[in-house]
Amino acid sequence: MTTFILRRLLQTLVVIVILSYVCFGLMTLMPGDPVEMMISANPKISTEDIVRLREFYGLDQPVYKRYLTWVSDITSGDLGYSRTYRIPVTEMMGPSLRATFILSVTSLVFSLLVAIPLGIACALKPNSKLDYTINLFNFAGISLPSFWLGIVLIIIFAVKLGWLPAGGYQTTGMSYPSWWNEVLDKGKYLILPVVSLSIQSIGRFSRFVRSSMLESLRNDFIRTARAKGMSARVVIWRHAFRNALIPLVTIIAISFSSIFSGALITETLFAYPGVGRLIYSSIMGNDFNVAMISFVISVSMVLIMNLVADILYGVVDPRISYK
Amino acid sequence: MKKIGLVTTVLALSLFVGCTKKDATTTAEAPSTTTTTLTNNELKVGISQEFENFNPLIASMMATTYMQRMVNRTLVVIDADGKWVPQLAKQIPTLENGGAKITEKGGKKILTADWEILENAVWGDGKPVICEDFEFAIKVASSPNVGVGEKETYTQVKSMVIDSKNPKKCTFTYDKVKWDFYQLGTLFPLPKHLEEPVFKKFGGQKEGYEKNSIYSKEPTNVGLYNGPYVLTEIQLGDHVTFTPNPKFYGEQAKIKKIIVKLIPNTGTLEANLRSGTIDLISVLGLALDQALAFDKKIKEEKLGYTVLFQPSAVYEHIDLNLDHPALKDIRVRKALHFAINKEDLVNALFEGKQQPALHNITPNDPWYTADSSKIVTYKYSKREADRLLDEAGWKMGTDGIRTKDGKKLSFTLMTTAGNKTRELVQVYLQNQWKQVGVEVNSKNEPARVFFGETTKKRNFDSMALFAWISSPESSPKSTFSSKNIPTAKTGWSGQNYMGWKNAKVDTLLESLDTEFKPEKRVEIIHEVLKAYTDEVPVLPLYYRSDVAVIPTQMKGYKLTGHQFPETNEVEKWTVE
Numbered sequence A: 001m002t003t004f005i006l007r008r009l010l011q012t013l014v015v016i017v018i019l020s021y022v023c024f025g026l027m028t029l030m031p032g033d034p035v036e037m038m039i040s041a042n043p044k045i046s047t048e049d050i051v052r053l054r055e056f057y058g059l060d061q062p063v064y065k066r067y068l069t070w071v072s073d074i075t076s077g078d079l080g081y082s083r084t085y086r087i088p089v090t091e092m093m094g095p096s097l098r099a100t101f102i103l104s105v106t107s108l109v110f111s112l113l114v115a116i117p118l119g120i121a122c123a124l125k126p127n128s129k130l131d132y133t134i135n136l137f138n139f140a141g142i143s144l145p146s147f148w149l150g151i152v153l154i155i156i157f158a159v160k161l162g163w164l165p166a167g168g169y170q171t172t173g174m175s176y177p178s179w180w181n182e183v184l185d186k187g188k189y190l191i192l193p194v195v196s197l198s199i200q201s202i203g204r205f206s207r208f209v210r211s212s213m214l215e216s217l218r219n220d221f222i223r224t225a226r227a228k229g230m231s232a233r234v235v236i237w238r239h240a241f242r243n244a245l246i247p248l249v250t251i252i253a254i255s256f257s258s259i260f261s262g263a264l265i266t267e268t269l270f271a272y273p274g275v276g277r278l279i280y281s282s283i284m285g286n287d288f289n290v291a292m293i294s295f296v297i298s299v300s301m302v303l304i305m306n307l308v309a310d311i312l313y314g315v316v317d318p319r320i321s322y323k
Numbered sequence B: 001m002k003k004i005g006l007v008t009t010v011l012a013l014s015l016f017v018g019c020t021k022k023d024a025t026t027t028a029e030a031p032s033t034t035t036t037t038l039t040n041n042e043l044k045v046g047i048s049q050e051f052e053n054f055n056p057l058i059a060s061m062m063a064t065t066y067m068q069r070m071v072n073r074t075l076v077v078i079d080a081d082g083k084w085v086p087q088l089a090k091q092i093p094t095l096e097n098g099g100a101k102i103t104e105k106g107g108k109k110i111l112t113a114d115w116e117i118l119e120n121a122v123w124g125d126g127k128p129v130i131c132e133d134f135e136f137a138i139k140v141a142s143s144p145n146v147g148v149g150e151k152e153t154y155t156q157v158k159s160m161v162i163d164s165k166n167p168k169k170c171t172f173t174y175d176k177v178k179w180d181f182y183q184l185g186t187l188f189p190l191p192k193h194l195e196e197p198v199f200k201k202f203g204g205q206k207e208g209y210e211k212n213s214i215y216s217k218e219p220t221n222v223g224l225y226n227g228p229y230v231l232t233e234i235q236l237g238d239h240v241t242f243t244p245n246p247k248f249y250g251e252q253a254k255i256k257k258i259i260v261k262l263i264p265n266t267g268t269l270e271a272n273l274r275s276g277t278i279d280l281i282s283v284l285g286l287a288l289d290q291a292l293a294f295d296k297k298i299k300e301e302k303l304g305y306t307v308l309f310q311p312s313a314v315y316e317h318i319d320l321n322l323d324h325p326a327l328k329d330i331r332v333r334k335a336l337h338f339a340i341n342k343e344d345l346v347n348a349l350f351e352g353k354q355q356p357a358l359h360n361i362t363p364n365d366p367w368y369t370a371d372s373s374k375i376v377t378y379k380y381s382k383r384e385a386d387r388l389l390d391e392a393g394w395k396m397g398t399d400g401i402r403t404k405d406g407k408k409l410s411f412t413l414m415t416t417a418g419n420k421t422r423e424l425v426q427v428y429l430q431n432q433w434k435q436v437g438v439e440v441n442s443k444n445e446p447a448r449v450f451f452g453e454t455t456k457k458r459n460f461d462s463m464a465l466f467a468w469i470s471s472p473e474s475s476p477k478s479t480f481s482s483k484n485i486p487t488a489k490t491g492w493s494g495q496n497y498m499g500w501k502n503a504k505v506d507t508l509l510e511s512l513d514t515e516f517k518p519e520k521r522v523e524i525i526h527e528v529l530k531a532y533t534d535e536v537p538v539l540p541l542y543y544r545s546d547v548a549v550i551p552t553q554m555k556g557y558k559l560t561g562h563q564f565p566e567t568n569e570v571e572k573w574t575v576e
Helices: A002-029 A034-041 A047-056 A063-075 A089-124 A129-143 A146-160 A179-217 A220-227 A232-257 A264-269 A275-284 A288-316 B002-023 B062-071 B131-142 B192-202 B208-212 B266-274 B288-301 B330-338 B342-350 B382-391 B420-434 B447-454 B503-513 B518-535 B566-572
Strands: B043-047 B076-078 B084-086 B100-105 B108-116 B157-162 B169-174 B229-235 B239-244 B258-262 B305-320 B402-404 B410-416 B439-445 B463-469 B538-551
Touching (some): A089 A179, A089 A264, A089 A275, A129 A179, A146 A179, A146 A264, A275 A288, B043 B266, B062 B566, B192 B208, B266 B288, B288 B305, B288 B420, B288 B538, B330 B382, B410 B447, B420 B463, B447 B463
Parallel strands (some): B410 B439
Antiparallel strands (some): B076 B084, B239 B258, B305 B463, B305 B538
């Protein structure tokens, strides 16, 4: 097991290095650079300024040299300086990563809490009215574009009903006498983005749970468990659901891997200061340091979560072992 | 299962609070988010563009420039009426008032100007704003280790002599003898008493100053600001909070707290306004079509807002590539101009809220002229367009497109992809030109490709539709002078994307820089405009308008239409 994990971690490192170089190279191929962005915002910048700034930021150097400089900086603990926001990357990314983590985890937990019972209910009564109704909503959820759903939610709950804020992260200038007040205030701002993000996931997860539960319920050991007089609850949760978990673990692991990548559309629509928007603006603004760190985080998360999923297979299914 | 659910919920809530606690800023008030009665206690301003660190030397984003004016002031500025006025300075030095002098030393002309800072101008911590703060800013900007965008603004002041008796009085010696020496609207002072130790410690490292500046490390330090407000909270990507600066030298700000909130999606700005998340949409918010639609809703639903439209310094136009064989013929260029019904265009697409353009100088600029004895004007005339094209040898074909020597009169009109307004204009123009037998195809590219490659390297086949923004009384040298035609040899510098060459214009532009008589400058620029409008290297379309949405209770809010935004008079804003 230890050898397996170490081997996978080593592979992960190699993949990160190769992909980061490819990503770095691709970014340099994009027309325009941070200096171009400055020119478009300031017509008074002179030709001398342009030449000086390109030299200053090392934009006149070949790609491999720039990449090596970047690698040597990050290995020495310096994540660099954001050309767009003019502050060190570490100071900028921390709050955004936290905000996105909260949004994504809340959405994932909420989706699972809703989707698993729905999927099981459908599997227990396949082709029933309940199954058809839930499926209808599942397909609707999967099909609805998130930007449209987000706008509809804002119009209904913020503009028409005035129950929830249209966007933001917290009430600016709000004082929090207790942690509960803070939860209530920030929670209010989370409801619409979480619902907007979750609708699609609920549909997806619920369909997965339904199909894997159906398959699991067809197994002989379920019939045996029932014949032994076990309660329906024990049969469903201890026997059927545990065996239905493997495909679900995969999909949850994949969803978890994107937890720090952000949800660009939702974050933009709800003015949520998450990392998705940050990554987008850093790529568009050729903000290499921010884009590359975001990229490394995303790639690492995908690879690590895949590794976690592989390990979890062994936990949920003792037949799977690692050598 | 119940236990697991409960534990999960508690964990999620604890995590949620634990992870976000550091971002919470505690203040005395707790305003409601969705229902607010607008008072002078708080005003929430919506913007749709990202902002950055507030160091005035480093910042370059439009949104930061917008907010910078709330907290920092400069010696001079252009007011809402388009005139240069003193701000931190007691008066603007001129040759006439004796404040500026041109002397000769060793056969070389030298320009000096005496500046005096207002006696009561102080930083937020009470330290006076003195000449040394400007001197220090120039020193930082001149450092090769600091990435200042517009360096010339600072380095144009070659040396400074500070009055030994009065630290607020100094004489600037400029590196060039130029008439616009007093236009120091972007030369910000830096609080030397706070920033000098940082610069001494880190100024020797590349980007060391930027990374360690107090503007980065402690942006809420009141000593960094000298404007009517100070920054009390900043969360990049979300909002900035400002409160009045009690030490401000001028009129005290009336609104007790201003929160500038970033709503990146312009489509949801209106919803945020109507739900009370914001109270006002700034000039960096809605697009014109969105503003026009909201204006109608305001009238229909009798909402308590006003949409402001203000002609701006943004000039929307089409650069013609004069290397294109057909466009080398001046008659073809004139015909293309005559074939555009600009009045109809602005009425059909912008409900008349944007003005048709005659040339590159915008109507708020003192140099503007619409006098047809000074410039060549092109009133829409299909007949005249047809006549010029016939004269140039382009004969109408059976398919309705003109041809000459077996070649169709066909152009490619390029612009930025995804810009709805420009795409509409494109379609409109295609239709107008088709009526005179000119085929125009569209080819749009993402803005970064269009500006980063296509226009910069003159890679557009024939037509490039985009906009220039210029400050009043600004020389068009970078776009008109033949020295500024981008080529590989010059590293693609310069913005004369048309490839326009006119020796007389080049000479006039050179003389403009050193002409100190205002009336003479106007004469020079009108001569330039005469050549520009006569030779048609560019097809002027319209002058864009700035838009903002304010509550009807709001007073003192005035859009400027130029690069010094309405926040320059933020202290006058009030809610009645």
